[in-house]
Amino acid sequence: MSSAQFLQVFFMRPIIFFVDDEPLVLKSLDRVFRKEPYEVTLFQSPQSALAKMKIREADVVVSDQRMPEMPGSEFLARVKALRPDTVRLMLTGQTDLDAAVAAINQGNVFRFISKPWDDRELRLAVHEAVRHRELILENRRLLDLTRQQNATLRDLNRNLERKVRERTRLIGENERALKAALERLKRTIHGIVGAMALTVETRDPYTAGHQERVGRLARSVAQRMGLSEDRVEGIGLAGSLHDLGKIYVPAEILNRPGRLTDLEFELIKTHPQVGYDILKRIEFPWPIAGIVHQHHERLDGSGYPLGLKGHDILLEARIVAVADVVEAIASHRPYRPALGVEMAVEELRRNRGVRFDPDVVDACLEVVQEPGFAF
Ligand SMILES: [Fe+2]
Numbered sequence: 027m028s029s030a031q032f033l034q035v036f037f038m039r040p041i042i043f044f045v046d047d048e049p050l051v052l053k054s055l056d057r058v059f060r061k062e063p064y065e066v067t068l069f070q071s072p073q074s075a076l077a078k079m080k081i082r083e084a085d086v087v088v089s090d091q092r093m094p095e096m097p098g099s100e101f102l103a104r105v106k107a108l109r110p111d112t113v114r115l116m117l118t119g120q121t122d123l124d125a126a127v128a129a130i131n132q133g134n135v136f137r138f139i140s141k142p143w144d145d146r147e148l149r150l151a152v153h154e155a156v157r158h159r160e161l162i163l164e165n166r167r168l169l170d171l172t173r174q175q176n177a178t179l180r181d182l183n184r185n186l187e188r189k190v191r192e193r194t195r196l197i198g199e200n201e202r203a204l205k206a207a208l209e210r211l212k213r214t215i216h217g218i219v220g221a222m223a224l225t226v227e228t229r230d231p232y233t234a235g236h237q238e239r240v241g242r243l244a245r246s247v248a249q250r251m252g253l254s255e256d257r258v259e260g261i262g263l264a265g266s267l268h269d270l271g272k273i274y275v276p277a278e279i280l281n282r283p284g285r286l287t288d289l290e291f292e293l294i295k296t297h298p299q300v301g302y303d304i305l306k307r308i309e310f311p312w313p314i315a316g317i318v319h320q321h322h323e324r325l326d327g328s329g330y331p332l333g334l335k336g337h338d339i340l341l342e343a344r345i346v347a348v349a350d351v352v353e354a355i356a357s358h359r360p361y362r363p364a365l366g367v368e369m370a371v372e373e374l375r376r377n378r379g380v381r382f383d384p385d386v387v388d389a390c391l392e393v394v395q396e397p398g399f400a401f
Contacts, residue, residue: 038065040156041082045069045101046090046117055088058145059152072101076108083109086155088139091118091125099129106134111162113155117141215263215310223267229277236353239401241266243393244349248342250389257342260312265346267314268321271300298322299331317342321350324381344383348374348390351382353401367394 042064044055052068059066067084069075072095075087087105091098102114116138118126126138136158139151223237244265248258272280275297279290286294302319320343323329325336329347339347355370371391378387393399 039063040085040159041065041067042152042156043067043069043075043078043084043087044089045072045075045087045093045098047071047093047095048090051090051117058148062149062152064152064156072096072098076101076104079105079108079112084112085159086113086115086152088115088117088152091116091122097125099125099134102129103132103134111159111166113159113162115139115151115155117143212259218308219263219267222270226267226269226272230272230280236357237266237269239357240268240346240349240353243353243390243401244346246393247345247349247386247390250393251345251385257312260310260314261317261342261345263310263312264314264317264321264342265349267305268301268318268346268350269297270304270318271297271302274300295322295330313340313342316340317346319343321346323347325383326380328381341383341386344386348382348386352390352394356401367399371395 040063042059044052044059044066046052046055046068047070049070052070056066056068067078069078072089072093075089079087087102089098089101089105093101098116098118102116105112105114113136114134116126116129116135117140118138119141123140126135129135130138136155137151139148227235227237241262242265245258245262248261253261272294275294279286279293298319298321302315305315305318308314317340320332320334320339323332323334323339323343324347325339325344327333327335351373352367352370355365355373356367358364371394374382374387374391378384
């Protein structure tokens with residue numbers, strides 16, 4: 027609603043135009059409405075009323091039907107075209123009833139009052155017309171408000187959609203960058219682990235490839251046990267450098283065929299601790315140092331260096347331990363030829379649930395007894 031309309035509705039008196047060619051009728055209309063809270067203007071000619079309406083909008087127009095200049099029905103149709111929100115009433119005698127009904131049906135007239143009128147009824151009709159006009163204006167105001175709010179909402183929505191698209195794009199970019207960085211980091215870790223494994227193996231040609239094979243078997247066992255891809259990867263890496271601590275053992279001892287003295291064996295037994303001490307400094311995304319530390323621990327507490335038991339030993343270490351034993355038995359050693367997978371299977375069965383985790387043993391047996399299995 028414009029401020030002019032607001033003033034008109036709430037502070038100014040409603041404007042009523044009466045149009046009738048007979049001065050006596052106009053005079054009595056004026057008398058009926060003199061004390062009403064309206065601003066009343068009387069017109070003897072419909073043309074002059076239309077001319078006035080071009081410059082000033084009336085709230086209600088009451089028109090006679092039978093006038094020499096033009097019939098009231100035509101006049102009110104023109105009012106409607108000029109000022110659609112002005113409420114239109116028709117005063118009509120019994121003979122013009124058909125014209126009044128037609129005007130109502132065409133939507134040109136709010137209602138008609140038959141002549142001769144009853145003053146009270148006429149006042150009531152005009153009052154209702156004024157009320158109707160207020161509703162029209164209020165409705166218009168609400169419609170405008172809704173339209174405005176809808177436009178604002180549309181703008182907000184468009185903005186929001188743009189922001190969401192932009193944010194989604196940024197998140198996608200960050201995610202790709204993060205993934206690429208993670209891949210690079212993983213390649214670096216694999217490179218470092220590979221270099222470390224090589225360090226041991228260049229000094230110890232007999233067990234060359236032992237770590238790598240243990241890593242592969244440990245991975246397969248972990249997969250068979252249904253561990254997550256990430257955990258499987260950590261187990262594979264730990265397996266492939268589990269004997270890193272052997273760089274502390276003189277090469278002659280590692281490579282010498284024949285029995286070792288107790289002292290030599292004690293020296294070899296330090297390798298899990300040495301490996302742990304080297305690796306604990308590196309922040310791997312897996313417990314690599316812990317796995318290396320515990321790969322000679324046994325379920326019954328008979329292992330070394332800590333003598334841990336059961337589930338105090340990392341599951342990853344229990345897996346690497348089994349893979350290590352199987353590979354060691356099945357492959358060639360400095361002091362004996364390869365004993366084969368069958369012998370390894372026997373060892374696992376004998377110590378299932380004693381020295382080795384039964385679930386790990388079961389998974390490992392499935393892996394090594396699969397047709398086509400080879401280290
Ligand atoms: Fe070892």
